[in-house]
Amino acid sequence: MSQAPRAFHGRSLVVASHNEGKVHEICDLLTPFKIEVLSARELDLPEPIESGATFADNAKIKALSAAHSSSLPALADDSGLCVPDLGGAPGIYSARWAGTDKNFNAAMEKVHSDLDGQGITEARAHFWCSLCLGWPDGHVDVFEGQVHGTLVWPPRGRKGFGYDPMFLPDGESQTFGEMDPVRKHGLSHRARAFESLIHGCFPAR
Numbered sequence: 001m002s003q004a005p006r007a008f009h010g011r012s013l014v015v016a017s018h019n020e021g022k023v024h025e026i027c028d029l030l031t032p033f034k035i036e037v038l039s040a041r042e043l044d045l046p047e048p049i050e051s052g053a054t055f056a057d058n059a060k061i062k063a064l065s066a067a068h069s070s071s072l073p074a075l076a077d078d079s080g081l082c083v084p085d086l087g088g089a090p091g092i093y094s095a096r097w098a099g100t101d102k103n104f105n106a107a108m109e110k111v112h113s114d115l116d117g118q119g120i121t122e123a124r125a126h127f128w129c130s131l132c133l134g135w136p137d138g139h140v141d142v143f144e145g146q147v148h149g150t151l152v153w154p155p156r157g158r159k160g161f162g163y164d165p166m167f168l169p170d171g172e173s174q175t176f177g178e179m180d181p182v183r184k185h186g187l188s189h190r191a192r193a194f195e196s197l198i199h200g201c202f203p204a205r
Contacts, residue, residue, distance in 0.1 A: 005141040005200035008073060008133065012036040016066035016076035016134075018047055019095075019102075021161030026077065028185060029194045033202060038072070045069045055079060055092055055130035056142050063134030071136050075197075079129035079189060081163045083111060083151070085120050091128075094163065105155075108166050112153050123151045125167060129189040131197050141201060145192025160184060 013035050015023050023039045030037055040047070048065040052058040058078035066074035080094030090097040090111065097107040115123050126148040134140045148170050155165030157177030165177030169187055176184055185191050 006133075006135065006139055007203060008201045010035075010073055012038060012072055014038045014040060014043065014045070014066045014070045014072050014074040016040050016045070016062040016074045019161075022077055022079075025181075025185070025188075025190060026075065026194075028181070029191065038070070040066050040074075043070055050078070050092075052078075052092070055128055056132070056144065058092060059130040059132035059142060060134065060140050063132040063140060064138065067134040067136045073136075074134050076132045076134065077129060077190065077193075078132075079127060081111070081125055081167065082128055083115070083123055083125045085118065085123050086111070086114055089114075098162075104162050108155055108163055111151065111163070111166065115151070125149060125151050127163075127167065127189040129193040131190070131193045133197065133201055141197075143193045143196035143200060145189045145194070145196065147187060147189045147192065 015026050015037055017023050018041045027037050045066050048061050050058040050061055052061055055078040059076045062076035063074045080091055082088050082091050097110055098104045126146050129145050131143045132140055149168050151166050152168050152175060153166065155177060156175045157165045159179060159181065160176045165175055168175050
């Protein structure tokens with residue numbers, strides 16, 4: 001039997017990410033809970049090597065690294081775009097496809113080029129998110145969410161971040177790159193994982 005998630009009663013939480021777009025989105029989701037949110041970047045925490053085989057593995061690595069370094073509970077996200085026609089790529093390597101300069105225009109071009117090379121003009125895809133709340137004593141809880149859709153080319157919109165401009169969620173007419181952030185928050189893989197996190201770790205809030 002799986003163990004129940006640990007309830008969070010603190011007032012400060014570290015978001016274990018140096019990705020400003022991701023930190024901003026998580027901060028927005030945490031706003032109603034009146035928690036002091038600190039980012040790994042502002043605390044100058046090291047970026048651990050993400051050597052896991054899954055999104056959950058990498059989220060655990062990042063959360064525990066930040067929790068140990070800051071002596072505070074830390075929330076880490078590992079997420080990415082998964083394209084079945086590319087064998088699930090870029091998957092856990094989604095950020096690495098953008099290179100050290102975080103050039104997601106190049107990463108989106110690579111996705112499109114790889115599909116085009118196979119003669120695929122319409123591709124299904126999904127975003128996957130694993131959220132891990134880690135504690136200085138080594139305890140972790142993981143929550144996951146997905147959102148499915150199709151890929152569009154050329155990319156559309158300048159909102160969001162990462163692969164958002166090429167991802168069209170099922171049932172929607174706007175890509176994540178075109179969508180108002182409030183609307184995206186209600187649909188995204190991160191929002192769905194976050195909902196599970198809130199029910200599991202913030203039950204009294």
